[in-house]
Amino acid sequence: xxxxxxxxxGPSGAGKSSIISAAADKIGDFYFSIxxxxxxxxxxxxxxxxxxxxxxxxxxxxxxxxDFLEYAVVHGNYYGTSxxxxxxxxxxGRLVIFDIDVQGYHLAKAKMGDLITSAFILPPSLxxxxxxxxxxxTDRDDVISKRVENAKKEIKEIGAYDFxxxxxxxxxAAGEFVAVANAARLKLSNKERExxxxxxxxx
Amino acid sequence: xxxxxxxxxGPSGAGKSSIISAAADKIGDFYFSIxxxxxxxxxxxxxxxxxxxxxxxxxxxxxxxxDFLEYAVVHGNYYGTSxxxxxxxxxxGRLVIFDIDVQGYHLAKAKMGDLITSAFILPPSLxxxxxxxxxxxTDRDDVISKRVENAKKEIKEIGAYDFxxxxxxxxxAAGEFVAVANAARLKLSNKERExxxxxxxxx
Numbered sequence: 001x002x003x004x005x006x007x008x009x010g011p012s013g014a015g016k017s018s019i020i021s022a023a024a025d026k027i028g029d030f031y032f033s034i035x036x037x038x039x040x041x042x043x044x045x046x047x048x049x050x051x052x053x054x055x056x057x058x059x060x061x062x063x064x065x066x067d068f069l070e071y072a073v074v075h076g077n078y079y080g081t082s083x084x085x086x087x088x089x090x091x092x093g094r095l096v097i098f099d100i101d102v103q104g105y106h107l108a109k110a111k112m113g114d115l116i117t118s119a120f121i122l123p124p125s126l127x128x129x130x131x132x133x134x135x136x137x138t139d140r141d142d143v144i145s146k147r148v149e150n151a152k153k154e155i156k157e158i159g160a161y162d163f164x165x166x167x168x169x170x171x172x173a174a175g176e177f178v179a180v181a182n183a184a185r186l187k188l189s190n191k192e193r194e195x196x197x198x199x200x201x202x203x
Numbered sequence: 204x205x206x207x208x209x210x211x212x213g214p215s216g217a218g219k220s221s222i223i224s225a226a227a228d229k230i231g232d233f234y235f236s237i238x239x240x241x242x243x244x245x246x247x248x249x250x251x252x253x254x255x256x257x258x259x260x261x262x263x264x265x266x267x268x269x270d271f272l273e274y275a276v277v278h279g280n281y282y283g284t285s286x287x288x289x290x291x292x293x294x295x296g297r298l299v300i301f302d303i304d305v306q307g308y309h310l311a312k313a314k315m316g317d318l319i320t321s322a323f324i325l326p327p328s329l330x331x332x333x334x335x336x337x338x339x340x341t342d343r344d345d346v347i348s349k350r351v352e353n354a355k356k357e358i359k360e361i362g363a364y365d366f367x368x369x370x371x372x373x374x375x376a377a378g379e380f381v382a383v384a385n386a387a388r389l390k391l392s393n394k395e396r397e398x399x400x401x402x403x404x405x406x
Contacts, residue, residue, distance in 0.1 A: 119389070125406035155403060159396055162365075163389035176389055182382035186322070186366035193362055200358055203328030 001028040002192075003090040004184045005112060007098045007105050010121035011151035013132040015167040016099055019121065022174035027181040031089035033098045036062075039077035052082065070100075070107040081108075090115075095181060102157045117184035119177070120161040124168035126152070204231040205395075206293040207387045208315060210301045210308050213324035214354035216335040218370040219302055222324065225377035230384040234292035236301045239265075242280035255285065273303075273310040284311075293318075298384060305360045320387035322380070323364040327371035329355070 008016055020032065036052040038059040047053045054062075059078040062068055071080025081098070089096045098108065109116055123129045129151055133144045158164055163180050167173040188196060211219055223235065239255040241262040250256045257265075262281040265271055274283025284301070292299045301311065312319055326332045332354055336347045361367055366383050370376040391399060 122403070126404060127406060152404060155400055158391070158400065159393070163386055164391050164396075164399070165389060176385065179382045179385035180389065182379065183366055183386040186368060186379055186383065188361070188367050190362070193367075196367070197358055197361065200325070201329060201355060203330060 001093060001095075002185050003093050003095065004117065004187055005086075005090075005096045005098070005108075005115045006181055006184045007100060007108060007116055007118040008121055009100060009102055009105055009118070009154065009161065011123070011129055011154065012147050013129050013136075013151075014121045014123050015132075015170065015173070016121050018170055019165070019167060019174050019177045020097065022170055023177045023181065026178045028095060028185070029093065030095040030097055030181070031085075031092075033081055033086060033089075033096055035079050036068075036082050037077060037079045039075075039079075052085075069111060070104055095185060097181075102154050102160070105160070114189045115187070117163075117180065117187055118161045119163040119165055119180050120155075120158045121165045121167060121173070121177075122151070122155065124166055128168075204296060204298075205388050206296050206298065207320065207390055208289075208293070208299045208301070208311075208318045209384055209387045210303060210311060210319055210321040211324055212303060212305055212308050212321070212357065212364065214326070214332055214357065215350050216332050216339070216354075217324045217326050218335075218373065218376065219324050221373055222368070222370060222377050222380045223300065225373055226380045226384065229381045231298060231388070232296065233298040233300055233384070234288075234295075236284055236289060236292075236299055238282050239271075239285050240280060240282045242278075242282075255288075272314060273307050298388060300384075305357050305363070308363070317392045318390070320366075320383065320390055321364045322366040322368055322383050323358075323361045324368045324370060324376070324380075325354070325358065327369055331371075 010016060034048065034052055036054055036059065038054060038056040041047065041053050045051065056078065059080070062082065063071060067082060067084050068080040069083045069086060071078060086096050100108065105118060123132060126148070130144070130148055133139060133147055139147065165173050165176045165180070213219060237251065237253070237255055239257050239262065241257060241259040244250065244256050248254065259281065262283070265285065266274060270285060270287050271283040272286045272289060274281060289299050303311065308321060326335060329351070333347070333351055336342060336350055342350065368376050368379045368383070
């Protein structure tokens, strides 16, 4: 299967992780892109699962040599997506899946737009989003409020996405995600297209 | 399921009809758009299967009242796609599938681009295309040559399409078509998106 990039955005609480888990055995080999950070691991965080933990100097050398698809500094710590890991996964024919916010999507699209298919995933309603965030009880009330406000802003940008998945039923949403992921593999990058046309015409 | 438009292009001999038949029970309710024409039916042609046969005056009244998504005159006869039939199918929640050429695709995109997902379907190679056209023995040699020349021109425009399906194995191509068709339903038109965002925010 051909490599491709699939970008997922949507509020925390949309169920993106559950959808990917439910769809994992129906979309071929994929690489879920994990951010790199220069901050210290927190209790319970695992290197390579939650983040790729690298030291500040290594991160800065990476920036110097253009190794990040996008990066930001938050509270003095670097966070970013290693282009090297993405490229390795693409070279191995994998579907590279990103879970990033709308801003990160625009940055990635500016750099590798011809490789990217995108989907915005969201819960069926604003009230359901609030309910899910409260029910999972991992965030403080002020964090939940901030997430909800953020979702209200982000949903206004869904027009920038190719597809919209509403997660009111996990099975159905996972099925829709499978369709989007498998369609994403059928998108040719500019480079792939040039080669394809050349080969086809001489075959 | 939500309605949407899926446009398929690709050379005669790519196997578009076989792919749609093989995928038909996995893509929900759909309407395969059939062109209208003012020319007389040829032997073996069936009204509503090969074309919608209408008389010249009726066709011209349709043009006057803006009832065609696109139309052309060939050898003095009208050929076109009735917007009314497309709209009825969309209102019924169907996926409307078009098999049109690159030029028709651009015309449709200019009119209803926000509703359209597109795929270019082609045989694995130029020599395979020639082989298939000769094997089915329905066209004269000069017609086959013309189809092959046309395919060479059209493949250079695949960059205008969202997805590319190579039909070297019918099962695989049909599976890819299912993914594209089901993803197409997840694309929101401008009107649908406005309504969706409004409803979501107030829910």
